[in-house]
Amino acid sequence: MTIAASPTTYAAPGEAGSLVSFRPRYDHFIGGEYVAPTGGQYFENPTPVTGRVFTEVARGDSTDVDRAVQAAWKAFPAWGKTSVTERANLLNRIADRMEQNLELLAVAETWENGKPIRETLGADIPLAIDHFRYFAGAIRAQEGSTGEIDHDTVAYHFHEPLGVVAQIIPWNFPILMAVWKLAPALAAGNCVVLKPAEQTPASIHVLVELIQDLIPAGVLNVVNGFGFEVGAPLAQHPDVRKVAFTGETTTGRLIMQYASQNLIPVTLELGGKSPNVFFADVAQEHDAFYDKALEGFAFFNLNQGEVCTCPSRALVAKEIYDGFVADGLDRVRAVKQGHPLDMSTMIGAQASNDQLEKILSYIDIGKQEGAKLLTGGERADLGGELSGGYYVTPTVFEGDNAMRIFQEEIFGPVLALTSFSGYDDAISIANDTLYGLGAGVWSREATTLYRAGRDIQAGRVWENTYHQYPAGAAFGGYKQSGVGRENHKMMLDHYQQTKNLLVSYAEGPMGFF
Amino acid sequence: MSTDRVAVTPAASDLLRSLAARHGPLMFHQSGGCCDGSSPMCYPVGMFMTGPGDVLLGALEVDGIDPVEVFMSRAQFEYWKYTHLTIDVVDGRGGGFSLETPEGKRFLTRSRMLTDAELSDLGLMPQRQ
Numbered sequence: 001m002t003i004a005a006s007p008t009t010y011a012a013p014g015e016a017g018s019l020v021s022f023r024p025r026y027d028h029f030i031g032g033e034y035v036a037p038t039g040g041q042y043f044e045n046p047t048p049v050t051g052r053v054f055t056e057v058a059r060g061d062s063t064d065v066d067r068a069v070q071a072a073w074k075a076f077p078a079w080g081k082t083s084v085t086e087r088a089n090l091l092n093r094i095a096d097r098m099e100q101n102l103e104l105l106a107v108a109e110t111w112e113n114g115k116p117i118r119e120t121l122g123a124d125i126p127l128a129i130d131h132f133r134y135f136a137g138a139i140r141a142q143e144g145s146t147g148e149i150d151h152d153t154v155a156y157h158f159h160e161p162l163g164v165v166a167q168i169i170p171w172n173f174p175i176l177m178a179v180w181k182l183a184p185a186l187a188a189g190n191c192v193v194l195k196p197a198e199q200t201p202a203s204i205h206v207l208v209e210l211i212q213d214l215i216p217a218g219v220l221n222v223v224n225g226f227g228f229e230v231g232a233p234l235a236q237h238p239d240v241r242k243v244a245f246t247g248e249t250t251t252g253r254l255i256m257q258y259a260s261q262n263l264i265p266v267t268l269e270l271g272g273k274s275p276n277v278f279f280a281d282v283a284q285e286h287d288a289f290y291d292k293a294l295e296g297f298a299f300f301n302l303n304q305g306e307v308c309t310c311p312s313r314a315l316v317a318k319e320i321y322d323g324f325v326a327d328g329l330d331r332v333r334a335v336k337q338g339h340p341l342d343m344s345t346m347i348g349a350q351a352s353n354d355q356l357e358k359i360l361s362y363i364d365i366g367k368q369e370g371a372k373l374l375t376g377g378e379r380a381d382l383g384g385e386l387s388g389g390y391y392v393t394p395t396v397f398e399g400d401n402a403m404r405i406f407q408e409e410i411f412g413p414v415l416a417l418t419s420f421s422g423y424d425d426a427i428s429i430a431n432d433t434l435y436g437l438g439a440g441v442w443s444r445e446a447t448t449l450y451r452a453g454r455d456i457q458a459g460r461v462w463e464n465t466y467h468q469y470p471a472g473a474a475f476g477g478y479k480q481s482g483v484g485r486e487n488h489k490m491m492l493d494h495y496q497q498t499k500n501l502l503v504s505y506a507e508g509p510m511g512f513f
Numbered sequence: 514m515s516t517d518r519v520a521v522t523p524a525a526s527d528l529l530r531s532l533a534a535r536h537g538p539l540m541f542h543q544s545g546g547c548c549d550g551s552s553p554m555c556y557p558v559g560m561f562m563t564g565p566g567d568v569l570l571g572a573l574e575v576d577g578i579d580p581v582e583v584f585m586s587r588a589q590f591e592y593w594k595y596t597h598l599t600i601d602v603v604d605g606r607g608g609g610f611s612l613e614t615p616e617g618k619r620f621l622t623r624s625r626m627l628t629d630a631e632l633s634d635l636g637l638m639p640q641r642q
Contacts, residue, residue: 043606043615059615170548171607197548198607198614227610232560248550249586250542250561251609257562271547308547354605354619358552365596365624404624407592408551434545434588480546480588 010103010341013047013054013111019104020111022055026205028064028224031071032217037225038063045202048114048349049340051388057201060225062233065193068221069239072164072191075218080161080189084139087187091136094211095129101210102126105203109175110340112203114349114390115303117341127469128179131487134471138489139187152506158499161189162241165495166234168255169204170246171197171351172306172411178204180486181244186219188495193221193240195230199352227251238262242495245269246308248409249480267484267494269308269476271409272437275430276300276311276466277420277452279443283320290327292464293442297328299466301335301347301394305413306355308481309438311466313406314417315429321419325398329375332415335394337380347413349389356390359412362405363395366414371399374417401429409435423448427455436478440466459485516627516634518597519571519583525602525620526575529555532612533578539612541600542567543585543593543622549608553583553600553620556612573600594637596624 011018025042027034037058044053058064098105106120115124147155167181174196185192196204201224208222223230231251235243236258245255246269259266282293300311316324340348350356356379363377376395381387395414397405406416420426430439430452439458443449453461459476462468469475474488484494521529533539538558544550554561558579563569568590572580583600585593605619613620632638 172548226615227607228612229615232610247548247609248544248546248552249589250544250554251549252546254561254610269547271545271550306548352605352607354552354603354608354621357603357605357619357621361621361623362551368624368626402592404592404596408545409547410551411547434592 008343009339010107010117012049012341013107018107020108020206022108022202022206024055026055026057026202026224028058028060028068029205029208029212029220029222030064030068031074031221032212032215035067037061038067043198047111048351048390049111050385051353051390054111055202058224060223060230062229064223064225065230065233065237068193068223069164069237071218072193072221073239075216076163076191079191079216079219080163082189084142087189088136088140090214091132091183091187093214095132095136097211097214098125098129098132098207102129105175105207105210107341108203108206110348112174112200113171113351114340116345116348118343118345119303123469124173124176127471128176131179131183131471135183135187135489138492142489142492149502152504154503154505156501156503158501159188159492160497160499162495162497163190164240165190165192165242165244166237166240167192167194168231168235168243168245168247169194169196171199172303172308174200174203175207177246182220184486184491185244185495188492190495191219191221193223193234195223195225195234198224198226236261240264242266244494252482265494267486268482269437269484269486270480270482271308272435272458272477272481273313273407273409273433274309274311274435274438274440274458275313275315275433275456276440277315277426277430277442278317278320278324279426279441279445279448280317280319281444281448282442283324284444289444289464294328294331296440296442296466298331298335300415301332301413302467304347304350304392306351306411307467309460309467310409310411311438311440312410312414312416313401314415315420315426316417317426318419318421325417329396332375332394332396337391337393338382339386347394349391350412351390353390355411356392359392359410359414362408362410362412362414366397366399366403366405369399369403369405371397371403371405371416374398376413401432407433423452427452430456434479435481437476437481438462516631517571519573520597520599521573521575521581522599522601525600528602528613528616528618529573529575529581530577536612538579539581541581541583541620543583543589543598544609545586545589552608553622554609554611555620556610570598595627595632597627597631599623599625
């Protein structure tokens with residue numbers, strides 16, 4: 001993506017002239033219609049921009065989950081037999097509808113999550129649109145296979161949908177992460193029961209309202225509520241054929257535990273502590289490439305650091321450390337914090353109060369461990385109505401890789417910075433982590449890029465770039481970062497059964513009996 | 514004397530008591546990774562399966578309810594073993610399948626470095642450089 005910021009401020013939802021009017025209340029979307037929660041309860045949904053409540057959302061329970069799973073199974077016999085052309089056309093129509101409403105969706109997402117509007121306009125929503133189109137193309141082009149076992153015997157392989165699948169969505173990219181899971185599942189012919197994060201339950205309903213007339217009833221169902229009350233019953237539902245989850249390790253283990261009881265597959269994306277490695281030749285010239293690398297250093301601020309692949313550990317070659325870090329810190333200090341709906345804002349609000357508190361607690365432990373605070377390190381009070389929002393200044397700590405701030409995903413704009421001596425040290429530090437989701441490598445040498453990219457134990461290694469998420473590039477984790485690959489046609493395999501027909505064309509018996 | 518690795522604040526104790534009244538005996542598992550990770554997850558005993566890959570850090574003594582055991586994965590503990598953890602609570606919402614989230618509350622782990630005396634007691638001296 002390339003950002004071309006024009007100085008615009010979008011009106012906040014609820015203000016005159018806003019592109020978005022959230023409803024005062026959102027129910028569950030089950031069987032093609034909005035239905036009230038069985039228990040009759042709702043919970044308040046605040047915007048992290050100001051901390052004020054802007055809508056309330058159905059508080060689901062296991063009965064609602066049952067209704068949704070039943071509605072999905074009711075839809076499946078017809079949906080699972082649609083042609084790939086029909087399904088691809090549907091995904092393309094969803095993409096078109098989203099594109100026609102790009103700004104509306106971007107404002108809704110920013111208000112829901114707190115991220116800057118230039119990110120939702122330039123990345124979140126365009127990527128989501130493209131994701132539907134990618135899987136529309138992928139499913140059209142997918143073919144089974146035939147194997148000629150011998151002259152008389154042929155193995156045919158067909159792709160078949162799994163049935164009803166459960167998808168549990170995180171709060172950091174409420175729409176994009178939902179689409180990452182929805183597009184392949186629908187393309188493959190499954191029906192979906194989706195649970196949005198309780199921190200960000202509303203923007204997905206802005207999307208659902210836009211596209212609900214396009215989708216056959218029951219093919220997509222959304223049940224809102226809390227993890228314990230909705231997520232857990234959904235993940236252990238005996239009629240669910242697969243669970244996809246993005247989140248953290250303990251819940252990931254619970255999902256696998258439930259899956260072991262139902263003997264179903266899971267895909268898990270559980271985060272990381274991604275190293276961003278800057279080799280010495282980066283600073284050979286102070287040219288456009290050097291400028292690009294400095295942007296790479298500051299990329300831990302994207303989405304307020306609330307990205308599973310946040311480059312939250314910077315490893316800088318000793319030879320260039322002082323100069324490169326000084327320039328990098330200048331770039332970090334230039335990150336503009338402000339109202340998320342202002343197009344010039346580069347970092348917005350953390351998604352929730354508890355997320356803010358957690359980040360501050362990690363800044364505290366970083367100081368206690370003896371890490372040196374180079375910039376930031378505090379809650380930001382942006383004044384006026386934003387005083388109630390959840391803002392943290394971009395923060396850089398210098399320390400060593402054994403410290404907890406180097407090992408735990410803080411999920412905030414907090415960079416843990418250290419140096420390395422030579423290639424082997426760089427790889428050793430990069431791999432000294434429980435996780436293996438993302439990594440960055442910066443060098444002018446093709447061999448260094450290639451070797452380092454292969455030696456770092458992570459599913460996605462960006463080379464001379466970072467934080468690009470195009471459809472068609474597989475995304476997923478090594479080590480404790482999860483199971484499975486999203487964002488690529490191989491994700492279709494995670495949503496499909498293989499049907500093998502083994503056919504004998506021999507005219508006589510085999511001769512055993 | 515034996516050194517405790519975990520403690521609980523009065524506010525968190527109050528919340529644990531009210532959760533235990535509804536859900537029975539409780540436990541924590543400290544999570545890692547993204548989104549709601551790096552936070553403690555509170556479950557009814559029996560919901561989350563612990564195993565050889567976990568370390569029992571200790572049990573929180575909360576008046577009126579059964580001790581609340583606190584676990585962490587062994588691999589994660591390698592990086593956390595020099596710190597003392599206090600389970601606190603803040604306003605919030607959401608956090609995996611943790612029990613307290615519908616209450617508008619979220620448990621939070623606060624940390625401090627263990628003192629030399631505590632490290633010695635735990636057999637962790639000399640400290641890493």
